[in-house]
Amino acid sequence: METSSRELQASEYLEKHQIKELVSYLTSALLFFRPEKPREYLISLLERLRIAKVTGVAFPFFMDNSNIVAMFEMMDSSGRGTISFVQYKEALKTLGLCTEDEDLQDDGHIITLDKFKEEVNKRMKEICEKTKGKDSESYQTAAGLLLLH
């Protein structure tokens, strides 16, 4: 069945603005938090996204400080307070904050919780700033980061 041009146009639009990820994020948030007034909640989420995009402020989404700490503690099973470089790299990849081929410098120092937190925040800010002002991408990455696979 051949797709008409209008249909192709629509799917291109969806791709360009990453609408599917956005809608998926909104629905998950709704079902997870189950607010009394879904519309108002959705409006507040969208407003935050809009402001985050415009001002480049780190968007307060699922992943906040306590999550970073929890993630660190999961990796640091022996409770030494540090994680290995390999774990650190894997964690950043899971969060979508570094690509497969990016070469992280192993500067010989062990990764502590503070360093991990700092790096995660720095990268998130970088992403928001990089795509600030451009319509599609900043909330796209913000939304994309939430889908912790």
Added chain:
Amino acid sequence: MDATTAPHRIPPEMPQYGEENHIFELMQNMLEQLLIHQPEDPIPFMIQHLHRDNDNVPRIIILGPPASGKTTIAMWLCKHLNSSLLTVENLILNEFSYTATEARRLYLQRKTVPSALLVQLIQERLAEEDCIKRGWILDGIPETREQALRIQTLGIAPRHVIMLSAPDTVLIERNLGKRIDPQTGEIYHTTFDWPPESEIQNRLMAPEDISELETAQKLLEYHRNIVRVIPSYPKILKVISADQPCVDVFYQALTYVQSNHRTNAPFTPRVLLLGPVGSGKSLQAALLAQKYRLVNVCCGQLLKEAVADRTTFGERIQPFFEKEMAVPDSLLMKVLSQRLDQQDCIQKGWVLHGVPRDLDQAHLLNSLGYNPNRVFFLNVPFDSIMERLTLRRIDPVTGERYHLMYKPPPTMEIQARLLQNPKDAEEQVKLKMDLFYRNSADLEQLYGSAITLNGDQDPYTVFEYIESGIINPLPKKIP
């Protein structure tokens, strides 16, 4: 977090919340609007759409041949639903629009408005506040396929389309009696719809083009065009016969317009069947469980199974069985919760019958969080129930169950040895029925959106009614 590696255990609150607040429909509507308008900046558009909150306002198109009563129906629906009415006449009478003046001029010249201009007028009108907030009803537009397509390309999509139809001869005759009140614009009829007040009667005038010849010509034109308009609205069209009293047409139209269409939202049925003993609840539950793979939870059966399996609950229930007393609510609820909390019930949905018996049990069920999303009351008259139950017999040798009227035993020998269950004796049945009817009024009040069915029919007919009740969305209440 793939569902194939470890099964997703979704807490039941999530789908319940989704169903109650119609999250799926909300998201679907938002996505539709996004794809129709494709704004450069999606987020402010979405915020605006959510603020408007007009997913459920009426968006109706009424089509029909001349003299079918379109305008009357449209006006009544408008008043009832508090929406705005759009007709060709009142669109071109708009004084503030340049397009309207242009359209007026052309109408006076040629008696029709060109489609492009008309559709532009419609677009302007529909963008106004009152149409957005309260909905709109288009009367007699689109008349041709061209108009229908233009409206569609602008992204204006109705939710309900009503088409009135009647045989041509009826329409031609009816049109001869048409009278219009010049002050209010309401349409009356010499035979069918004569106004009671004499002052209106005196004012009425016949419109100019109602002779038989003219009506016949207009009908020809209508039939030619309508065939090409209908395919534009495949799933939302309903044809109502206009050859009946106005009031009947109006009520049919109103019910249709207030019904929701079936959505693709994920839906796990949690069905509750209520009715007096002998109304067929167990049979319907078994049919439902078989066809839709729901879990059949029969309260009485659960208790008996618990006793037979000698579980901890069973031991506590057994003394009540022995003394033939009703099992206390707390124990009952514990056994039920144990069953309904199991994974297969949560995932596949359930059919519950035999409980709640009265308001207290119903409140307990609610507080435990087992809210059914469809409730059915099976009504069977007393005589039918007596007939169904008191004629039940069982053959002690083969264990086969017979009914002296519906499934009689084949030979006299078997009939001689049939026995009746003491629970099926007339007095017992009467007692149980009284018990039910005492509590049924309360239960009906509690389950406001329940569907009442006539259980006094062939089981498969009742099953079909139950099925349509489950599959179709619940009817909207009039606000």
